[in-house]
Amino acid sequence: MKVYADNAATTKLSKTALDAMMPYLTDTFGNASSLYDIGQQAHRGVKAARETVAEVINARADEVYFTSGGSEADNWAIKGVAEMMAKKGKKHIITSAFEHHAVLHTVKRLEELFGCEITYLPVYENGIVRPDDVKNAIRDDTALVTIMYANNEIGTIQPISEIGAICREKGVIFHTDAVQAVGHLPIDVKAQNIDMLSMSSHKFHGPKGIGALYIRKGIRIPNLIEGGAQESGRRAGTEAVYAMAGMAAALKEANENLESSMKKMTALRNRLIDGLLKIESSRLNGDRENRLPGNVNISFEGVEGESLLLYLDMKGVSASSGSACTSGSLDPSHVLLAIGLKHEVAHGSLRLTLCEDNTQEEIDYIIDCVPEIIERLRSMSPLWERIQKERGNV
Numbered sequence: 530m531k532v533y534a535d536n537a538a539t540t541k542l543s544k545t546a547l548d549a550m551m552p553y554l555t556d557t558f559g560n561a562s563s564l565y566d567i568g569q570q571a572h573r574g575v576k577a578a579r580e581t582v583a584e585v586i587n588a589r590a591d592e593v594y595f596t597s598g599g600s601e602a603d604n605w606a607i608k609g610v611a612e613m614m615a616k617k618g619k620k621h622i623i624t625s626a627f628e629h630h631a632v633l634h635t636v637k638r639l640e641e642l643f644g645c646e647i648t649y650l651p652v653y654e655n656g657i658v659r660p661d662d663v664k665n666a667i668r669d670d671t672a673l674v675t676i677m678y679a680n681n682e683i684g685t686i687q688p689i690s691e692i693g694a695i696c697r698e699k700g701v702i703f704h705t706d707a708v709q710a711v712g713h714l715p716i717d718v719k720a721q722n723i724d725m726l727s728m729s730s731h732k733f734h735g736p737k738g739i740g741a742l743y744i745r746k747g748i749r750i751p752n753l754i755e756g757g758a759q760e761s762g763r764r765a766g767t768e769a770v771y772a773m774a775g776m777a778a779a780l781k782e783a784n785e786n787l788e789s790s791m792k793k794m795t796a797l798r799n800r801l802i803d804g805l806l807k808i809e810s811s812r813l814n815g816d817r818e819n820r821l822p823g824n825v826n827i828s829f830e831g832v833e834g835e836s837l838l839l840y841l842d843m844k845g846v847s848a849s850s851g852s853a854c855t856s857g858s859l860d861p862s863h864v865l866l867a868i869g870l871k872h873e874v875a876h877g878s879l880r881l882t883l884c885e886d887n888t889q890e891e892i893d894y895i896i897d898c899v900p901e902i903i904e905r906l907r908s909m910s911p912l913w914e915r916i917q918k919e920r921g922n923v
């Protein structure tokens with residue numbers, strides 16, 4: 530059996546998205562800036578895609594800017610606000626300890642280059658930022674609060690509406706990396722007081738290499754790319770109309786099925802969590818309730834995560850041991866360390882992220898495969914032997 534359970538890393542392109550893209554990859558190849566018919570058809574494609582994306586998050590079309598993806602949207606939002614606010618003498622940025630590297634590496638860079646001061650809020654054992662901590666961290670020179678909507682490794686959903694309300698009241702710009710949330714959870718940028726929001730198409734069954742940044746009307750961050758008049762002159766370059774059309778179609782589809790897919794995935798997720806927690810010395814990482822419907826993240830003591838992944842791969846199961854970006858390095862996940870896991874426990878973690886196409890048979894297959902792999906790995910593990918000795922089990 531083949532089971533794809535790494536949907537937080539990327540998702541399969543949906544048929545609807547592919548169909549929406551095909552015309553722009555074939556007959557409707559015009560440049561959206563050209564005035565003749567196939568150019569104008571492309572132009573209408575861009576306009577329609579922007580309107581669809583805006584509608585799903587309750588924004589206006591002129592508040593949505595297409596980017597190459599989530600990383601670019603995060604970079605633009607954070608660097609843009611930092612540059613804009615530095616002119617007003619505001620150089621303090623508040624974020625959390627377990628953001629995606631597109632955020633963490635960006636604020637680090639701002640610290641090194643421009644002397645920005647960064648506050649990293651704790652996320653506690655449940656993996657959730659406390660709104661009171663945000664409130665207490667805000668200073669007169671705070672330029673930006675950037676807190677992710679939902680974590681990509683442990684799936685915990687942050688109190689975005691509360692944080693948004695605090696920032697609005699204090700007059701501080703609030704950005705959220707919502708790459709794991711858009712298309713998976715209901716979002717309303719107006720009701721939730723979100724000033725800027727990043728999203729990425731390939732996390733909701735759209736094509737890779739396209740995303741968007743929502744910038745609330747009235748916030749004038751510097752342009753990202755100078756050149757032509759595309760994206761209102763703020764991000765120049767001939768539009769990838771096929772990608773925009775695919776992203777919009779995928780998002781519309783995800784949003785239309787949101788309620789039923791959330792329900793289905795939550796049931797599958799809970800079945801998988803309950804099944805895997807039967808294994809001795811295992812723990813669920815991150816809050817169980819405030820959690821993305823498709824996210825399972827479990828640590829197994831005395832096990833090496835990378836080996837677990839290799840054995841699972843041989844069984845046909847695609848999973849992850851942290852974020853795809855950090856696998857390949859030996860450092861344990863900064864997310865798992867941020868929720869207080871010891872290095873050796875963090876190393877033995879498994880992330881399985883589901884989508885609405887996963888079936889109960891697939892979940893049961895995973896629940897079947899994992900225990901024997903864990904048992905085999907533990908039988909060869911000096912670490913597990915030591916743990917057993919310490920507990921007086923041998």
Ligand SMILES: *Cc1c(COP(=O)(O)O)cnc(C)c1O
Pocket residue numbers: 537538597598599600601603629631677679680681706707708709729730731732738739740
């Ligand atoms: C995937 C991801 C990103 C990066 O998005 P890309 O489109 O791959 O650049 C950023 N933040 C989070 C939370 C993600 O999961």
